Amino acid sequence: MIEIKNLSVKYKNAENYSLKNISFKVNTGEMVAVIGRLNSGKTTLCQCINGLIPNFVEAKLEGSVIVDNVNIKDSKISEISSTVGMILENPLLQISGYAVTVEEEVAFGLENIGIKKDEMKRRVKDALNLVDLDGLKYKNPFEISGGQQQRLAIASIIAMNPKTLVLDDPTSQLDPLGTDEVFNELKKLKKNKTILLVTQKIEKIIGLADKVLVLNNGEMLAYDTPSKILTDYDLLKKAGIKIPLVVKIQHEKRIPKNKITLVVKELKEVITGESH
Amino acid sequence: MSNFWKKIVSEFTSYAWILLVVGIGINWVGGFIAQSLKLPIWLDSVGTMIVAVLAGPWVGALSGALTNIVKAVTFDPVGAPYALTQLAIGLAVGYAYKNKILGKKSSVVQLLGVSFLVAIISTLVSAPITVYLYGGVTGGGIDVLTAMIFGTTDGSMGGLLTAVFGAELLGDLLDKTASILILFGIMKLLPDKYFKTGAASSKKR
Amino acid sequence: MLTNFVYKDSVIHKLNPLVKLFWTLLIIIVSFASFDLKYLIFLAITSFLIILLTKLSVRIMKASFFVLFPLLIMLIIFHGIVNPSATQVLFKAWFFSVKLDGLLLGLKYFFRLANFIMIAYVLIFTTHPSDLINSLLKIGLPKQLGYAVLATTQFIPLMINDAKTIMDAQQARGLETKGNVVKRVLGFTPMIMPVILSSIDSAYERTISLEIRSFFNSTKRTSFRDFVWKKSDTYSIIIMFLIVVLGGIFL
Numbered sequence: 001m002i003e004i005k006n007l008s009v010k011y012k013n014a015e016n017y018s019l020k021n022i023s024f025k026v027n028t029g030e031m032v033a034v035i036g037r038l039n040s041g042k043t044t045l046c047q048c049i050n051g052l053i054p055n056f057v058e059a060k061l062e063g064s065v066i067v068d069n070v071n072i073k074d075s076k077i078s079e080i081s082s083t084v085g086m087i088l089e090n091p092l093l094q095i096s097g098y099a100v101t102v103e104e105e106v107a108f109g110l111e112n113i114g115i116k117k118d119e120m121k122r123r124v125k126d127a128l129n130l131v132d133l134d135g136l137k138y139k140n141p142f143e144i145s146g147g148q149q150q151r152l153a154i155a156s157i158i159a160m161n162p163k164t165l166v167l168d169d170p171t172s173q174l175d176p177l178g179t180d181e182v183f184n185e186l187k188k189l190k191k192n193k194t195i196l197l198v199t200q201k202i203e204k205i206i207g208l209a210d211k212v213l214v215l216n217n218g219e220m221l222a223y224d225t226p227s228k229i230l231t232d233y234d235l236l237k238k239a240g241i242k243i244p245l246v247v248k249i250q251h252e253k254r255i256p257k258n259k260i261t262l263v264v265k266e267l268k269e270v271i272t273g274e275s276h
Numbered sequence: 277m278s279n280f281w282k283k284i285v286s287e288f289t290s291y292a293w294i295l296l297v298v299g300i301g302i303n304w305v306g307g308f309i310a311q312s313l314k315l316p317i318w319l320d321s322v323g324t325m326i327v328a329v330l331a332g333p334w335v336g337a338l339s340g341a342l343t344n345i346v347k348a349v350t351f352d353p354v355g356a357p358y359a360l361t362q363l364a365i366g367l368a369v370g371y372a373y374k375n376k377i378l379g380k381k382s383s384v385v386q387l388l389g390v391s392f393l394v395a396i397i398s399t400l401v402s403a404p405i406t407v408y409l410y411g412g413v414t415g416g417g418i419d420v421l422t423a424m425i426f427g428t429t430d431g432s433m434g435g436l437l438t439a440v441f442g443a444e445l446l447g448d449l450l451d452k453t454a455s456i457l458i459l460f461g462i463m464k465l466l467p468d469k470y471f472k473t474g475a476a477s478s479k480k481r
Numbered sequence: 482m483l484t485n486f487v488y489k490d491s492v493i494h495k496l497n498p499l500v501k502l503f504w505t506l507l508i509i510i511v512s513f514a515s516f517d518l519k520y521l522i523f524l525a526i527t528s529f530l531i532i533l534l535t536k537l538s539v540r541i542m543k544a545s546f547f548v549l550f551p552l553l554i555m556l557i558i559f560h561g562i563v564n565p566s567a568t569q570v571l572f573k574a575w576f577f578s579v580k581l582d583g584l585l586l587g588l589k590y591f592f593r594l595a596n597f598i599m600i601a602y603v604l605i606f607t608t609h610p611s612d613l614i615n616s617l618l619k620i621g622l623p624k625q626l627g628y629a630v631l632a633t634t635q636f637i638p639l640m641i642n643d644a645k646t647i648m649d650a651q652q653a654r655g656l657e658t659k660g661n662v663v664k665r666v667l668g669f670t671p672m673i674m675p676v677i678l679s680s681i682d683s684a685y686e687r688t689i690s691l692e693i694r695s696f697f698n699s700t701k702r703t704s705f706r707d708f709v710w711k712k713s714d715t716y717s718i719i720i721m722f723l724i725v726v727l728g729g730i731f732l
Contacts, residue, residue: 056290056692078698086693093686096694097297097632100482100611107705109694112624114703124705140482142635156694290697293625294684300633301640302677308641309672312648313665326677342626346633349610350483353505353601354548354594409513411590413555415548423555423563431566436559454666461670462677470681 036215037240091149147178287332299327299339333370560587
């Protein structure tokens with residue numbers, strides 16, 4: 001569960017606030033997709049949830065960030081790895097460089113938090129199975145594809161058993177195949193984790209996210225279900241977000257907002273229904 | 277004394293450790309490029325110097341020292357003792373930067389002065405290593421020069437030391453001056469944000 | 482990965498890396514403390530026998546020769562010929578003379594170096610860096626240091642590749658790679674600058690991903706790898722110790 005209350009962030013030496021008075025709540029087991037144009041504050045928000053702000057990045061944090069009853073801003077980053085995990089954009093930069101095999105890479109975080117060997121081996125095995133990398137476990141992390149590396153990053157983080165996951169645009173550096181691989185993992189992870197996903201792949205959110213958070217210029221424009229937000233043409237336009245094709249088509253046919261569907265199969269009925 | 281130790285330890289933030297690794301890489305790549313361009317100088321301490329500036333003298337020193345250690349365990353064991361030389365270079369450059377003698381706005385005189393200082397310190401550390409451990413030889417072209425100078429001395433160990441010192445100093449003057457000038461160019465080209473060494477340190481660890 | 486490790490099924494390969502490290506350090510320390518040519522040659526023979534056991538003897542001897550031969554020549558010239566304080570002339574040739582006492586001194590330095598190189602190469606060629614570092618971590622090496630060495634061995638090949646690409650690109654743009662020395666030195670900075678910028682840039686994000694995985698905490702580290710110490714490892718240490726000590730006493 002993620003509870004954000006009146007969150008405002010100002011970077012050192014910045015003139016303006018990067019996040020302004022954000023408040024929202026994500027229930028356990030839900031997935032929130034965070035969308036918005038470049039520099040709207042998405043990465044800043046991610047870094048608040050896993051404690052990088054204010055304990056690593058030089059920025060002032062006002063308000064409260066609470067994840068599973070842990071007050072994030074007062075915690076040491078190295079101690080909340082079992083509470084919140086984060087996946088970054090660039091798969092190559094998440095490889096530690098310390099491990100010579102994929103399974104060692106997954107074990108890296110566990111070694112750091114002092115997990116006993118038997119438990120470690122079990123967790124590594126489970127994590128690799130979850131992301132379907134068990135077959136590659138003896139390969140060198142530098143010799144696998146981008147999509148596989150990102151799945152490796154996911155395995156390395158979930159092996160530390162955080163209940164909450166934050167993913168900051170995890171597919172922007174991947175090819176379409178890699179992107180599909182990651183979104184498949186997200187479908188699996190959704191079952192028992194709370195997930196906050198920053199993404200530009202608007203179409204992929206449909207059918208996956210429970211809620212969508214729209215950020216614009218550091219402010220929270222909207223927080224609602226995908227069917228309410230992604231059909232709101234004007235809202236998306238204002239926030240500079242790419243309009244899903246299915247919505248664009250209906251908008252051009254002047255379908256009223258409350259009748260717009262996100263389901264491609266229903267498209268034909270909605271359009272033909274309206275033109276009668 | 278413990279205040280001094282605390283200052284040294286405080287240089288080693290999480291970011292500093294990663295910069296340290298980057299420094300080793302830059303030393304290595306620098307040496308590689310110099311070899312590929314067939315330059316008469318080594319240019320294998322530029323990484324040590326950059327890290328000394330960005331993260332502090334002791335991080336730079338360790339970065340340089342570990343460069344030789346990594347080389348030693350992968351292919352070049354003989355270079356291991358010269359880790360001390362890199363250590364000295366890191367400290368010299370780092371403290372020159374801290375005392376504002378070396379910086380983005382240094383004058384030509386200051387740059388040459390620092391180059392001279394670093395070259396002398398570097399030779400002061402490496403010459404005794406070459407003489408007392410390796411009998412005066414390095415396997416490089418410098419040995420020819422050393423032999424020539426040695427012939428004019430009295431032939432004692434002191435004479436050998438003088439010969440090695442003289443020959444290595446010549447090489448170091450060229451190499452360190454070029455390295456410092458390159459460092460200066462790099463400092464001017466790097467955006468300001470990289471210089472905020474406190475910027476990315478984990479305050480609570 | 483940056484390494485000269487070559488896998489072979491030999492007795493030496495099977496030894497724990499710490500044993501080989503111990504051998505290397507022991508022989509180095511003893512060689513550099515000794516001025517007795519007989520003892521140094523004895524140690525050289527010991528190292529050579531170990532090399533024979535690695536099943537990589539040709540490779541190791543080739544590599545050693547490559548390094549040692551120029552050094553031998555230089556040492557003979559320095560101490561046997563040029564050294565003004567050497568007096569016992571062995572023979573004269575052309576315009577120079579080889580002096581015995583100088584030659585012996587040069588040989589002493591040579592065997593020091595030879596021992597160093599041979600036993601270090603045994604370590605280098607028969608031990609994978611990650612095995613060596615992991616063993617050191619087990620006995621207390623600080624994890625940041627172990628990490629620094631291991632990460633370097635993995636990242637440097639990538640950085641060198643980037644450098645090669647950049648060098649080719651710069652050459653295509655007409656940057657001088659041949660021509661006089663000054664031009665070539667000036668060509669250095671544009672070639673190294675992209676490498677420096679991209680590696681410092683990625684340093685920040687790498688630090689973040691390591692922080693996220695609790696690398697910089699102070700909890701005692703556990704190890705995924707199994708640390709295996711066999712009886713043969715203990716015996717190897719004892720035998721080498723005995724060889725070195727007994728040789729020292731009797732020679």
